[in-house]
Amino acid sequence: MNKSISIIGSGFSSLSAACYLAKQGNKVTVFEKNNEFGGRARQLKAKGFTFDMGPSFYWMPDVFENFFNDFNKKTSDYYQLTKLNPGYSVYFNDNNTIPIEDSLEKICERFERIEAGSSDKLKKFIHNAKDNYRVAVLDMIYKMPGESPLELITIDTIKKVRYFLTNIRREVRKDFKNPMLRAILEFPVLFLGAKPSDTPAFYNFMNFADFGLGTFQPKNGFYDVVQGMISLGKSLGVSYKNNSDVKKIITKDNKLVGLEINENFIECDIVISGADYNFTEKLLPKNLRQYSENYWNKRTLAPSSLLFYVGFNKKLNNIEHHNLIFDTDFDQHAVEIYDDPKWPTNPLLYASFTSKTHKHTAPEGCENGVFLIPIAPNLEDNQQIRDKYFDILINKLEKITKQDLTDNIIYQESYCVNDFINDYNSYKGNAYGLANTLFQTAFLRPRLKSKKVSNLYFCGQLTVPGPGVPPALVSGKLVSDLVMKYEEN
Ligand SMILES: Cc1cc2nc3c(=O)[nH]c(=O)nc-3n(C[C@H](O)[C@H](O)[C@H](O)COP(=O)(O)OP(=O)(O)OC[C@H]3O[C@@H](n4cnc5c(N)ncnc54)[C@H](O)[C@@H]3O)c2cc1C
Structure with a gap:
C-alpha cells in the first residue's frame, strides 16, 4: 500500500498505528496539537523532578514486547525495565499495610x-x-x-x-x-x-x-515508551508534527479529502484519529457524524482524575514506589464517581514516588510524588476545590506515613477536568476513556471505521479494546489491520 495517511494525536494508539502503517509502505504523518508527544502519557520536568503525568503502572509486559517484536525489535532495544518489589503497597485503617510482592x-x-x-x-x-x-x-x-x-x-x-x-x-x-x-x-x-x-x-x-506477571518500571518513567515508539516510527519513515491542532476534517461526497491544521489544508487519502472519539466527530459536518450527543451522554465513561505533581525536599519514610491509600469506604467513593456524581466525601488515593526505586527522577535527597484521586467526569473544577483536596491528601499521607510533609513541599502542580478538556479535547474531561462494562465491550463500543465517511478511522481508549496503555497499543494494530483490509486498492 502506498497511501498518504494522517493520524490525529500522538497517544499510544496513534503511535502504534503509525508504525504498523509505515511498515506497509504508506506515507504516515502524526499531527499532535500539544508541544509534547505521548497524549495522556506526557512527562512533566520541573526543578530537577521528573513526573509521569498519566499512566504509571506498567502491566502486561508481553503486550509491549509483542508490539516491538512485530518490527523485529525488543523493548530492551529502546528502554530498560525493572520488576518492582513490592509491585505496590495498600494502606488500610488501623495501620494495616499490605505489600503486594513480586x-x-x-x-x-x-x-x-x-x-x-x-x-x-x-x-x-x-x-x-x-x-x-x-x-x-x-x-x-x-x-x-x-x-x-x-x-x-x-x-x-x-x-x-x-x-x-x-x-x-x-x-x-x-x-x-x-x-x-x-x-x-x-x-x-x-x-x-x-x-x-x-x-x-x-x-x-x-x-x-x-x-501473575507483576508491575514493571521503565528506567526514566512511562515516557521512555513514548520515546521508544517514536524512535521506531522514525526508523520506519513516520513524520511527527507537534503544535498541529486539527480544526476540521474536510470532506467531499462522504469521503474525506484532507485536514485543516493551523489554518492550512493538508491533503491525504486516509485519516485515523486517536483523539477522543466524540471530539473527532465534531470536526465533521453534522450529517457525517455517527453518534449523537444523546448516545454519548448515555455511555459509562471511565473516571476523570484530580492529580498533583509534588516535589519534596527530603526522602519520605514508610512509603513505596506505588501506594494505594484505601483507608476509606471504597463503595461510597464509587457511588460518587458513577451513580451520584459529586466530589468525593472521603476520597481513596493513589500515590506514586518513582524516586523511591529510580533515584535519578528527583534531585538528590528529594522525592517526587504523583497523587491521583479518581473523580466523576464533568465535575466543577476550580482552584479552591483543588486546594481543599490537596490539604486532605497531604493530611492523609502525613497520618499514614507518620511524618510531617507540609513544610517540605518545594514544587506543586495540579491537573484536573479542565486541563483534560483544554489539553486533550477530552470528552467531559475523562481521564481514561470509555469504561469496559458488559454493554461497552467489543462490537458494542464506538467503531474503528466510520460508517459515514469511508476513509475515516478511529483508535484509542474510547473505541476497541478499551482503556489502558496495552489496549491502546492493540487498538493501533487493529485499526491498521482494518485500513489494510479496506483501503488496499
Ligand atoms: C492520570 C492517568 C493515569 C493512568 N494510569 C494508567 C496506568 O497506570 N496504566 C495504564 O496502562 N494506563 C493508564 N492510564 C490510561 C492510559 O494512559 C490511556 O488509556 C492511554 O494512554 C490512551 O491512549 P490513546 O491512544 O487513547 O490517546 P490519548 O493519550 O488520549 O491521546 C490523544 C491525543 O490526541 C491529541 N489531540 C486531541 N485533539 C487533537 C487535535 N484537534 N489535533 C491534534 N491532536 C489532538 C491529544 O492532545 C492527545 O495527545 C492512565 C491515564 C491517565 C489520564
Whole structure:
C-alpha cells in the first residue's frame, strides 16, 4: 500500500498505528496539537523532578514486547525495565499495610496470614484468571476489531460464557471474606474504568496481570515508551508534527479529502484519529457524524482524575514506589464517581514516588510524588476545590506515613477536568476513556471505521479494546489491520 495517511494525536494508539502503517509502505504523518508527544502519557520536568503525568503502572509486559517484536525489535532495544518489589503497597485503617510482592507464592503466603485458607483459593482464582488472560489478551483482542458480534464467539469464549454473566465483585466475594483482600482483588479492574460490580468476571485476567506477571518500571518513567515508539516510527519513515491542532476534517461526497491544521489544508487519502472519539466527530459536518450527543451522554465513561505533581525536599519514610491509600469506604467513593456524581466525601488515593526505586527522577535527597484521586467526569473544577483536596491528601499521607510533609513541599502542580478538556479535547474531561462494562465491550463500543465517511478511522481508549496503555497499543494494530483490509486498492 502506498497511501498518504494522517493520524490525529500522538497517544499510544496513534503511535502504534503509525508504525504498523509505515511498515506497509504508506506515507504516515502524526499531527499532535500539544508541544509534547505521548497524549495522556506526557512527562512533566520541573526543578530537577521528573513526573509521569498519566499512566504509571506498567502491566502486561508481553503486550509491549509483542508490539516491538512485530518490527523485529525488543523493548530492551529502546528502554530498560525493572520488576518492582513490592509491585505496590495498600494502606488500610488501623495501620494495616499490605505489600503486594513480586511473586504469586509470596502473595499467597501474605493472604494466608490474613485469612486462613485463602492461599489455596487465591491459587485457583489466579489459575483461572491466567486462562482468561491467555484467551483475552494473548489471542482474542488482536482479532476483535469490533465489526461483528461473531468475533466474540470462539470455542474458548463459549466455554467461558458464565464469566460474562457474572461480575468481578461477585466472584471475589464468593471466595474471600476479609475486606482488605476483597479490596485488593477488586482494585485491578478499576483500570478498566467501571465499578467491579459492573465489570464482567471474565476481566479477572487483570488479576493475573497484577499477581501473575507483576508491575514493571521503565528506567526514566512511562515516557521512555513514548520515546521508544517514536524512535521506531522514525526508523520506519513516520513524520511527527507537534503544535498541529486539527480544526476540521474536510470532506467531499462522504469521503474525506484532507485536514485543516493551523489554518492550512493538508491533503491525504486516509485519516485515523486517536483523539477522543466524540471530539473527532465534531470536526465533521453534522450529517457525517455517527453518534449523537444523546448516545454519548448515555455511555459509562471511565473516571476523570484530580492529580498533583509534588516535589519534596527530603526522602519520605514508610512509603513505596506505588501506594494505594484505601483507608476509606471504597463503595461510597464509587457511588460518587458513577451513580451520584459529586466530589468525593472521603476520597481513596493513589500515590506514586518513582524516586523511591529510580533515584535519578528527583534531585538528590528529594522525592517526587504523583497523587491521583479518581473523580466523576464533568465535575466543577476550580482552584479552591483543588486546594481543599490537596490539604486532605497531604493530611492523609502525613497520618499514614507518620511524618510531617507540609513544610517540605518545594514544587506543586495540579491537573484536573479542565486541563483534560483544554489539553486533550477530552470528552467531559475523562481521564481514561470509555469504561469496559458488559454493554461497552467489543462490537458494542464506538467503531474503528466510520460508517459515514469511508476513509475515516478511529483508535484509542474510547473505541476497541478499551482503556489502558496495552489496549491502546492493540487498538493501533487493529485499526491498521482494518485500513489494510479496506483501503488496499
Ligand atoms: C492520570 C492517568 C493515569 C493512568 N494510569 C494508567 C496506568 O497506570 N496504566 C495504564 O496502562 N494506563 C493508564 N492510564 C490510561 C492510559 O494512559 C490511556 O488509556 C492511554 O494512554 C490512551 O491512549 P490513546 O491512544 O487513547 O490517546 P490519548 O493519550 O488520549 O491521546 C490523544 C491525543 O490526541 C491529541 N489531540 C486531541 N485533539 C487533537 C487535535 N484537534 N489535533 C491534534 N491532536 C489532538 C491529544 O492532545 C492527545 O495527545 C492512565 C491515564 C491517565 C489520564
